[in-house]
Amino acid sequence: MNKNTKYKDILKTGKTLAALKSNITGYLLILPLLIGLIIFTIYPLLLSLYNSFYLDYDGFNNYSEFEFGFGNYIKAFSGYESKLFFKSVGITFSYAVIMVPLGLVLSFAVALFLNQKIRGMVVFRLIYYIPCLIPSIVNAIVFGYIFNSEDYGLMNTFFASIGIPAREFFYSASSEAVVTFAVMSLFGVGGAMLIWLAGLKSIPQSYYEAATLEGSGYFTQLFKITVPLCTPYIFYQLITSVIGTIQICDQVYVLTSEGGRDYSLLFYGVYIYREFQRNNFGYSAALAYMLFIVIAILSAILFRFNKYVYYEGDN
Amino acid sequence: MHGKKLALKITSYCFLCLFSLFFLFPFVVMFLRSFFTATESLAIGSGLIPKVFYPKSYLDALDPDFLKYTGNTVIVIIANVVGKPLTAAMAAYAFVKVRFKGRKLIFYTAMCTIMLPAILTMIPVYKIFVDLGWNNTLLPLTVPAFFGGGFLNIFLTMQFIRSLPKDMDEAAIIDGANILQLMFRITFPLIMPVIVLVAVQSFFGAWNDFMGPLTYITDERLLTIPVGIYNKFFTAVSPLEAQPNVQMATGVIIMIPPIIIFCLFQKQLVDGVTFTGLKA
Known part of the structure; x- marks a missing residue:
């Protein structure tokens, strides 16, 4: 009985270790893609959405100088x-x-x-x-x-x-x-x-x-x-x-x-x-x-x- | 029956040759006009055959500016040809062979990017590059190649990895190989055809890219060929200053590398189409 749980424990830690290792490898391999997705796609998408709600936003002046709302879409x-x-x-x-x-x-x-x-x-x-x-x-x-x-x-x-x-x-x-x-x-x-x-x-x-x-x-x-x-x-x-x-x-x-x-x-x-x-x-x-x-x-x-x-x- | 088949074949050839004439026509025009002098190319009714054979257009086309643009293009191409296949293969391998949390989420997010109009992310990305001070360097055209590699390339590589037999992996696992060894020693050599395919397509992408340099590069000296050529000829004030004959010669010159690459890798490119995920 005691022996059995011990084996199970070892097996379990072995499995978690393998899973952890697999997770780490996976993320290492995917890292360039993930960074690229965040920096070159997701962040720009959100920024673009945000910009689109500031009427005539020019990209460089402070947002507070522009009117917030659906102005650009109405325009x-x-x-x-x-x-x-x-x-x-x-x-x-x-x-x-x-x-x-x-x-x-x-x-x-x-x-x-x-x-x-x-x-x-x-x-x-x-x-x-x-x-x-x-x-x-x-x-x-x-x-x-x-x-x-x-x-x-x-x-x-x-x-x-x-x-x-x-x-x-x-x-x-x-x-x-x-x-x-x-x-x-x-x-x-x-x-x-x-x-x-x-x-x-x-x-x-x-x-x-x-x-x-x-x-x-x-x-x-x-x-x-x-x-x-x-x-x-x-x-x-x-x-x-x-x-x-x-x-x-x-x-x-x-x-x-x-x-x-x-x-x-x-x-x-x-x-x-x-x-x-x-x-x-x-x-x-x-x-x-x-x-x-x-x-x-x-x-x-x-x-x-x-x-x-x-x-x-x-x- | 035999006569009918022969007639069919002859008709086919006629049509194929007719199509060829159509598709080649613009390039024949370009080639012939590249031997004109500037004044003759602007003369009314000058047609397609040069009165004086004038090959100096080619020397004029290969001026220091053009060589500078070519140098920049080569740097951008090297980055793309190395970076895109590598990151695409790494991601593809992870998606197919490695179990990790959030795998599906990342995969589907990456898949959705193909629906995004390029221009939607281009504008904020331009802002990012300006804030980083990269718009006076070649980094905007080289660095992104190492981050992502493009979803279609990843998908293509995934399809290829899926089609490989699995027993080699199993044998290697029994021998005690870890995932990285499996990837570099077993899978990567086997997926060379698709890596070459992605590399070749990255070459075409970098060679032809117009919007990228137009948007991200402000320094005239850092432009790649397409925008460099555009600025050289299409912003000229008078038709004569735009040197139509040199334009044509330049066109002929920049057509040559993609055609050579296509001829060399025709098999991979054509076979690769069948892997583009048409079996969804």
């Missing part, structure tokens, strides 16, 4: 600022609604072409992916020339040769600027294509062989086998591209730092950054928080679609 919806706010929301929203589905469908189509037993596939894949590899500043250099509003621009040279008057492209005050930006962004479908390719590769070839034996055609196979089995990838791409698109900032900044003429390229991200550069810390924090809320809502909605996603190995 976005009233007065002069609301014009820019709604303009940027409109541009971002309409761009996302058109370009997210278009980008996904186009990249999927390109991936379908590449997903064949074709010689030189590696080379094609590289070529299609190049525009995604290069810094946005290179885009600004080359598309700044192709779509230059002056007569020496490439498109305008081409237009002149076929008798069409020169256009302003990015420097247009109308929606022409966003359309030009959309055309430019089509060169970036290679990124999504790479992920589609991984999805297409994961489908067992035997499914197609069975379907071919049963006599079903290419499009039946596409919609009955390929698309359903790619749903995890569709889901992933939808979420990442929606979140990415509504945050567009640097690609526009390199073209027109302040959002273009008459703010024709003022995407929401650019708008936030513009306010930040003018030291409107409070207001830009409020704008960023509203973006965060929208992203959270969109993600929640998109995650509802998760139940339609087919995961291999599930029943």
Whole structure:
């Protein structure tokens, strides 16, 4: 009896020691991440929230000089600022609604072409992916020339040769600027294509062989086998591209730092950054928080679609 | 049947080549225009073929400023390529293999960060760097790499560690190895492919980063290539001063390293996509 408890005690201390050791190791390994999370994410988040409640807080003067309340949030919806706010929301929203589905469908189509037993596939894949590899500043250099509003621009040279008057492209005050930006962004479908390719590769070839034996055609196979089995990838791409698109900032900044003429390229991200550069810390924090809320809502909605996603190995 | 297949293949090739033309078009334009002279690049109707072949644009592109920016970029890249995979692998190992209190809480907190718009934390972080006096150093672009490594990288590494067979661990435990020995001697060598993948992606991230240096660095001499180039060409007063030909040459030069890296690590990058957690 006595002996037994002794053993149990030893076993128990042994276990607690092991648990303690495991806890210490765990925290040692996680320490960089934890410090990073606290300093570069959680603290800034709280600070940002705090700043957003001080009307026109500039980041450097004492908080007591600013009015506390929902001033910054109200500011976005009233007065002069609301014009820019709604303009940027409109541009971002309409761009996302058109370009997210278009980008996904186009990249999927390109991936379908590449997903064949074709010689030189590696080379094609590289070529299609190049525009995604290069810094946005290179885009600004080359598309700044192709779509230059002056007569020496490439498109305008081409237009002149076929008798069409020169256009302003990015420097247009109308929606022409966003359309030009959309055309430019089509060169970036290679990124999504790479992920589609991984999805297409994961489908067992035997499914197609069975379907071919049963006599079903290419499009039946596409919609009955390929698309359903790619749903995890569709889901992933939808979420990442929606979140990415509504945050567009640097690609526009390199073209027109302040959002273009008459703010024709003022995407929401650019708008936030513009306010930040003018030291409107409070207001830009409020704008960023509203973006965060929208992203959270969109993600929640998109995650509802998760139940339609087919995961291999599930029943 | 055979004829039909051949026809299909030929059509596919036609489309693939057509797509290639589309995707290569901007870079062909850039390459050709990099051999123009400044005045000719601004001439109306100058097209794509230079009248005089002018390779000096490349010498002008590699001026002291550019070399300085390249030096800074190299420092930032080294920090990112070392720091991110290391911290990501450490965290991933802890999440998968070590039992400790608050593991789930920390994991889910880290996961939520991917939903945060970058700009939301960027502004207060800028303030932190200013208060620390770091905005006149390269520290804002190097130090964060050692703290966190990015959730997607952690997740990627976790998925990879999970896919490893467990019996090697068990054998080593019987031999009396502790956790750190297990990690460095057994797991890390096995997860080299994913460490390389994270390192390569960190390279692209650091090479392309525009918003980071734009926000955090105030000292012109400490800029990395993207913002340095931006300031050099896009803040010029007149089109001629912006030297369009040198711009193009610079563009060609800064495209080369990412393309080489992609070619070298194509396999890891492409295979890595399958590990990005598409099996939630």
